[in-house]
Amino acid sequence: MKRLTVTVEEPACALVLAPVGIATPHDAVTALDVTGGRIERVLGEPELGLGAALLRPAGGPLVLDYAVAPAPAGQPYPEAAFRPRANRFTAAAAELADASRGIAARAGGGHVGIAALVAEAEARFDYAHPETRFNDGTDAVPYLSCGTTPGSCVDINTYLVASLRAAGYEAAYVYGHFFPADRGGVTHDMHCWVVTRHDGEVLEWDIAHHMKAGLGPTRAALDPRPGRRVALGHSMGQSYDDPRIPPMLKLLSEPLALHDGAVRRLSLSVRLADARAPGGAPAEGPLAGVR
Structure with missing residues (x-):
């Protein structure tokens, strides 16, 4: 306990x-x-x-x-965490939906398509905590077509979940707290990550931690950085x-x-x-x- x-x-x-x-x-x-x-x-x-x-x-x-x-x-x-929902925080704009379907299809679909969309989301952001978020004032999650945009784990995972769902994948946005191993079980803010479910396999993805820790391209893992996380909720x-x-x-x-x-x-x-x-x-x- x-x-x-x-x-x-x-x-x-x-x-x-x-x-x-x-x-x-x-x-x-x-x-x-x-x-x-x-x-x-x-x-x-x-x-x-x-x-x-x-x-x-x-x-x-x-x-x-x-x-x-x-x-x-x-x-x-x-189960409700994977259920597609239409609101300004979850629905992909038409351009993002079209691009996401194309990226997944060109990769070969299936789990390879998921990995391609994760890599695409990673390529679109520089980890930061901007005062103005990339989707502020929008009615849907916009397409970031080129370059990089500053964003936190909240922003990166907003983009990733909308992209995955637009491509037909089951994806959940989960959040709570992460306790880095080197901080003695203490933190001061929230953290979030993405869970995919495809062909009976559940995978967890944490792009922000790969970026912050310089771990290279994001791979599926609950704790790519040493530490422990506890979830308190899901969905936006x-x-x-x-x-x-x-x-x-x-x-x-x-x-x-x-x-x-x-x-x-x-x-x-x-x-x-x-x-x-x-x-x-x-x-x-x-x-x-x-x-």
Whole structure:
């Protein structure tokens, strides 16, 4: 059992929205405990099968503790993560769709076509965190026809998932936190990756980590950089039935501050450690859903 602890490192606002967590073939988030506040509501995203906790801070540090258990044998990625959806964050513009189909076909289709689209997405970006994203203000994910564009893991994987789905492949956009081996189980922001499913084979792709670590052309691997990741959600374009939440969230990968119908990111410290009960024994208990 692991314990993923997210600490808000700034005075929290009146309301915070946080992901509840998911199960993947690697881990299952089985509970969420909150200190420094209370869970006011747990909201569902019916189309995606996701949950979000609406938190009301009570003053002092706001801390979220997720219980993370090994995944049961045979646990898949959530089926809804692979389901094509049409919104501005997921749908490929016509030029990107045409180009993606052509790239996959020229490569020979199948798994080779997937690898070709991964390589194409990698070739279109320089890893960066730009203030203006390549798809800001667009109605669909645009085609990047030449040169390179600055982009983070969010941007690169937005492009890759739209491209893969346009070419007829099953692809999922998964996010949570990655803990580099050299940081002692600590990170400060989210991370995302792509999962493909074709002919019964599930593969995980992390272009951003290959680029950042200088690992060469991207190959399928969960952790190409030494470390450990935990998924908390999937898919872009989420809707929760509460007037205090924007009608369409891009994604909910970490706690967000809510104010006047808008969201903003919070400064966070995130730690992953073994869950231990007093006396050094592994923690046990009824970990089923949000507590």
